[in-house]
Amino acid sequence: xxxxxxxxxxxxxxxxxxxxxxxxxxxxxxxxxxxxxxxxxxxxxxxxxxxxxxxxxxxxxxxxxxxxxxxxxxxxxxxxxxxxxxxxxxxxxxxxxxxxxxxxxxxxxxxxxxxxxxxxxxxxxxxxxxxxxxxxxxxxxxxxxxxxxxxxxxxxxxxxxxxxxxxxxxxxxxxxxxxxxxxxxxxxxxxxxxxxxxxxxxxxxxxxxxxxxxxxxxxxxxxxxxxxxxxxxxxxxxxxxxxxxxxxxxxxxxxxxxxxxxxxxxxxxxxxxxxxxxxxxxxxxxxxxxxxxxxxxxxxxxxxxxxxxxxxxxxxxxxxxxxxxxxxxxxxxxxxxxxxxxxxxxxxxxxxxxxxxxxxxxxxxxxxxxxxxxx
Numbered sequence: 001x002x003x004x005x006x007x008x009x010x011x012x013x014x015x016x017x018x019x020x021x022x023x024x025x026x027x028x029x030x031x032x033x034x035x036x037x038x039x040x041x042x043x044x045x046x047x048x049x050x051x052x053x054x055x056x057x058x059x060x061x062x063x064x065x066x067x068x069x070x071x072x073x074x075x076x077x078x079x080x081x082x083x084x085x086x087x088x089x090x091x092x093x094x095x096x097x098x099x100x101x102x103x104x105x106x107x108x109x110x111x112x113x114x115x116x117x118x119x120x121x122x123x124x125x126x127x128x129x130x131x132x133x134x135x136x137x138x139x140x141x142x143x144x145x146x147x148x149x150x151x152x153x154x155x156x157x158x159x160x161x162x163x164x165x166x167x168x169x170x171x172x173x174x175x176x177x178x179x180x181x182x183x184x185x186x187x188x189x190x191x192x193x194x195x196x197x198x199x200x201x202x203x204x205x206x207x208x209x210x211x212x213x214x215x216x217x218x219x220x221x222x223x224x225x226x227x228x229x230x231x232x233x234x235x236x237x238x239x240x241x242x243x244x245x246x247x248x249x250x251x252x253x254x255x256x257x258x259x260x261x262x263x264x265x266x267x268x269x270x271x272x273x274x275x276x277x278x279x280x281x282x283x284x285x286x287x288x289x290x291x292x293x294x295x296x297x298x299x300x301x302x303x304x305x306x307x308x309x310x311x312x313x314x315x316x317x318x319x320x321x322x323x324x325x326x327x328x329x330x331x332x333x334x335x336x337x338x339x340x341x342x343x344x345x346x347x348x349x350x351x352x353x354x355x356x357x358x359x360x361x362x363x364x365x366x367x368x369x370x371x372x373x374x375x
Contacts, residue, residue, distance in 0.1 A: 009063075010368040013298040017059075017346065017361045020291060021052055021354075024272075024347035030254045031268035031275045032349070044268050044349050051351040055358035062362025067370065071310050074125035081118040084111045085153035092157070100157050110352040112154060112162040117356050119150060119169055120317035127177040128310040134178040140187070143174050161340035165324055167191075172320025173313050176303065218339045238264045239271050239333050242278040243285075250281030268349040270341050273333040288347075292326050302368045311367040318360045 025048055032044035040046075070077075088111050092099040101108045126146055133139045147170050154163040175184060201207035229237060242258035251257070256278040258264045267275050277285045296319055303315035322345055329344040331337030343353045 006369075008369045008371060009365055010298055010302060013295065013302075013361065013364060013368070016291060016295045016298065017358070020295070020346040021055065023288070024354075025049060025052060026253070027272055027275055027347055028268050028349050030256070030279060031259055031272060033254060033260070047351070048349055048354070051354050054351075055355055058355050059358045059362040059365070062359045063365040063369070065366070067314060067363055067366045068308065068310060070121050070314075071125040071128065074122045077118050078122040081115055081122065081150055082153065085115055085150055088112075089153065089156055100159050110350075112157070112159050113352040113356040115150060115154070116162065116165055116169065116321055117359060119147060119166055120173070120314060120321065120360075123147060123170065123173050124310055124313035124317055127173055127313055130177070131309055132178060134174060135180065137183065140174060140179050140183055143177075143179075144170065144187070161328070161342045164328070164340065165321055165342065168320050168324035169317045172316045176312055176316035177309070235265050235271065235339060236332070236335055239274040240335055242274040243334055246278040246281040246285075248281050249283055250277070250279045253279050255279060269343060270329070270339070270348065271333055272344055272348045273330050276347075277333070289330070292322075292345075296323055296326075299364055302364050302371075305371050306367050307371050311370070315364055315367050318364055321360065322357075
C-alpha cells in the first residue's frame with residue numbers, strides 16, 4: 001500500500017513547490033544583501049534557509065498523516081483557533097500598529113498564518129457535514145456566520161489582510177460545497193458595497209471603523225498614491241518605479257537599484273515581487289506567474305479528483321488561499337490592489353507564512369495520494 005501511495009503522489013506539485021522555495025531563497029538573498037558583504041551572509045537569507053529545512057519536515061508529516069482524520073478533531077481545532085487569536089490580543093507584541101505576533105524566545109510567531117490552515121480544516125468539516133444543503137440562502141449564511149468569531153478577532157488586532165483571506169477561503173469552500181455562484185455573487189457584491197459605504201461614511205461623517213488610520217489611508221491612496229507621497233503612498237510609488245525600471249529582462253539579479261539602495265520598503269517581505277520585476281524584468285515576472293498558475297492548476301486537479309467531499313473542500317480552501325495571496329500581493333505591487341501586507345507564497349520572507357504554506361502543500365499531496373479508497 002505504501003508503494004501505491006507513493007505512485008499516486010503528485011510529483012509535479014511537489015517539484016513546483018521546491019522550485020518556488022529555491023527561487024524565493026535567491027530573491028530574499030538579493031533583497032536583503034548588505035552592502036559590501038556576500039549575499040549568503042544576509043541574516044534574512046540564513047533564517048529563511050533554516051525555515052526551509054523545517055518546511056521539509058512539515059510537508060513530510062502533513063503528507064503522511066491521513067487527512068480524513070482531521071475532520072474528527074474539527075471542533076477542537078476551531079476552539080484552539082479562537083483561543084490562539086484571543087491570546088494574541090492579550091499577550092501579542094505590537095508591530096506596525098497591529099498586535100499580531102507572539103514572542104517565542106529565539107523567534108517570533110504569527111498565529112494568524114496558522115489560523116488560515118485551521119479555518120480551512122474546520123470550515124471544510126462543517127460544510128462536509130451539510131452535504132447537499134447549501135442551496136438555500138439560510139444554509140449559505142450559516143457557513144458565513146461560522147467564520148465570524150475568528151474574523152472579528154483578526155479585525156481587533158487589526159489584521160485586515162488575513163481577514164480578507166478568510167473571506168476568500170469561505171468563498172472557495174462553500175462554492176465547491178454546492179452553493180450557487182449567483183447567490184455568492186450577490187453576497188460578495190453586497191458586502192463590497194457595504195465596505196465602500198462605510199469608508200465613505202467614515203470620511204464624511206466620522207463613522208467609527210475597526211481599523212487604524214494608516215490602514216484606511218492604504219485603502220484610499222492605492223487609487224491615487226500622490227495624495228500622500230511621503231507617507232502611505234510612498235511604498236506604492238517606489239514599487240511602481242522598481243517594476244517599471246525592470247523593463248523586459250530586468251537589471252540582473254543582485255543589481256536592482258531601488259532594492260539595493262533601500263528606496264523600496266519591505267523589499268524582502270510584502271514587496272518582494274517588485275524585486276523580481278526590477279531585477280528579472282517582465283520576463284521573470286511572467287515566468288513566476290506561470291509557475292504559480294501551474295501550482296494552482298495542480299491544486300484544482302486534486303480538488304476534483306479527491307475521493308470524498310471533505311478532501312475536495314480541503315483542497316478548495318488551500319487553492320483559494322494561495323490564489324488570493326498571489327492576486328493581492330502582486331496586485332498591490334503594481335498598484336491595482338490596496339496594500340494589505342499579505343506575503344507572496346514561498347517567495348516572501350517569513351517563517352510562520354512559509355511553514356503554513358508548506359503544510360498546506362503537504363495536505364494537497366496527502367489528498368492526491370489517497371484519491372483511491374484503500375481497504
